[in-house]
Amino acid sequence: MFSKKQPQRSCIACRSLENWTDLIRTVLLGNEIKVDINHRMTGRGAWLHGKCFPVAIERKAFNRSFKYEGEIKFKELENYLKNLSN
Numbered sequence: 001m002f003s004k005k006q007p008q009r010s011c012i013a014c015r016s017l018e019n020w021t022d023l024i025r026t027v028l029l030g031n032e033i034k035v036d037i038n039h040r041m042t043g044r045g046a047w048l049h050g051k052c053f054p055v056a057i058e059r060k061a062f063n064r065s066f067k068y069e070g071e072i073k074f075k076e077l078e079n080y081l082k083n084l085s086n
């Protein structure tokens with residue numbers, strides 16, 4: 001029987017491999033992180049678990065993932081995660 005495997009992505013913070021549906025896709029637009037809810041935004045994406053967000057910040061995982069040296073703004077992602085936990 002043919003079973004279709006879900007594509008997997010690794011979380012930029014904890015590096016564990018997950019089905020991409022279990023991770024949040026983010027893209028960097030200018031210096032702001034945008035949440036790519038429908039996985040339709042073009043460009044390089046960074047995937048992470050919602051719960052790994054603090055770890056990602058601590059490790060500067062976004063800077064590494066996007067090869068971006070400056071300060072990144074996370075307001076949209078923060079708001080998104082806040083709504084998720086409500």
Ligand SMILES: [Zn+2]
Pocket residue numbers: 011012013014015016048049052
């Ligand atoms: Zn993670």
